Amino acid sequence: MAVSPLPPSSTDPAALVASGRRVFEIERDALAAVAGRLGDDFSRACQLVLESRGRVVATGMGKSGHVARKIAATLASTGTPAFYVHPGEAGHGDLGMITEADVVLALSYSGESDEVLMLLPVLKRQGNRLIAMTGRPGSSLALAADVHLDVSVPAEACPLALAPTSSTTASLAMGDALAVALLDARGFTADDFARSHPAGSLGRRLLLHITDVMHSGDELPKVGETASLSEALVEMSRKRLGMTAVVDADQRLVGLFTDGDLRRALDSDLDVRSARIVDVMTRTPRTIGADQLAVEAARVMETQQINGLIVVDGDGRAVGALNIHDLLRARVV
Incomplete structure (x- = not known):
């Protein structure tokens, strides 16, 4: 009909x-x-x-x-x-x-x-x-x-x-x-809600911690403060996170060197072959604690317009690193 x-x-x-x-x-x-x-x-x-x-x-x-x-x-x-x-x-x-x-x-x-x-x-x-x-x-x-x-x-x-x-x-x-x-x-609480929604995007945002997504141990890119710029570049290339932490003898973070720092160094009159990492690193980098949520790392990266973070413990020691691609893979952002 x-x-x-x-x-x-x-x-x-x-x-x-x-x-x-x-x-x-x-x-x-x-x-x-x-x-x-x-x-x-x-x-x-x-x-x-x-x-x-x-x-x-x-x-x-x-x-x-x-x-x-x-x-x-x-x-x-x-x-x-x-x-x-x-x-x-x-x-x-x-x-x-x-x-x-x-x-x-x-x-x-x-x-x-x-x-x-x-x-x-x-x-x-x-x-x-x-x-x-x-x-x-x-x-x-x-x-x-x-x-x-x-x-x-x-x-x-x-x-x-x-x-x-x-x-x-x-x-x-x-x-x-x-x-x-x-x-x-x-x-x-929000944590209670997340526990009943572990498969959803909200659950991931509320349950996933920095420790779940960061690179640690041998995967953490880091060099000593006495390292040369060329040694830092080798470490960055090997770990492929676009950055490396610079630490003192006690593994405390003293600086960060990133792809952006490298571009700025190449634009200057600095002799890249003889330069020391302390001459070109960022001395007060943004960091995040290992006990924080991964979504907080995303917020920091967005507000500071950066692509990576070094993770530190309560004593300021570098214990991990993560970048925006890690958060994307974890579907936090």
């Missing part, structure tokens, strides 16, 4: 933009309405989760199910163990995934979803605490819950008032509010 083309008026660019803006305005008003009602019920919901020895089990049908799945994922990644259970599958064995210590977060805008209501007798008998998120405080689900979170909205953004739009946005925002309030209450 052929699909009829849209009427000309509906494809007018200005009309399309106006329609899109209308959605934002309606959903903005919906969020403001839900936020205005936030109070003791929200606090009690947070306390139920904080006092629980189990996990948060989110459930819901249809669009509410999609929202519940996202809320569970957000909770789990911010320090509150959580997972999603499909209410239809729960009635066919997946209820066994829910222990008596778990808190159940049930979403249904009408509060009358049969698949969700069917689970209530079993959950009550098992002793689970129930948090309901609905748009009808007088609904069956809301009345059966230990705590009800009212996500009712003045209007759906759908002009037919049929497709869940403002209501799902409000439910998502309520889930985010729960996750963040619990995160704050638990003292969840």
Whole structure:
């Protein structure tokens, strides 16, 4: 069957933009309405989760199910163990995934979803605490819950008032509010977040330390302060980092010689063949500690407009080196 083309008026660019803006305005008003009602019920919901020895089990049908799945994922990644259970599958064995210590977060805008209501007798008998998120405080689900979170909205953004739009946005925002309030209450940190996201770019930025990417031991380019410029060039060529540390007899850093220093030396009247490294090195180079995050090295390189850093210990001894290519390979930048 052929699909009829849209009427000309509906494809007018200005009309399309106006329609899109209308959605934002309606959903903005919906969020403001839900936020205005936030109070003791929200606090009690947070306390139920904080006092629980189990996990948060989110459930819901249809669009509410999609929202519940996202809320569970957000909770789990911010320090509150959580997972999603499909209410239809729960009635066919997946209820066994829910222990008596778990808190159940049930979403249904009408509060009358049969698949969700069917689970209530079993959950009550098992002793689970129930948090309901609905748009009808007088609904069956809301009345059966230990705590009800009212996500009712003045209007759906759908002009037919049929497709869940403002209501799902409000439910998502309520889930985010729960996750963040619990995160704050638990003292969840950026390091905690990184440990649950080790494969992502954020995890790498928060978990990767200088020691994980630096060149150390025999790979560290360094020469003594009595070395000649030619000896330093040989060391730079061998280690291929575009620089070499200059150290004293106790391995303390006294200077740095880079490709840039070499170019400046060649532009001067200096006799490169007889020059000593102390005559051409940078005497107060930028350094970084081995215990710092690799992302901090990237920040220093960017702000100072340099391509490499020498890593020093607490006594100023050169213990490593890294350049921008090391950070790129580690996908820190």
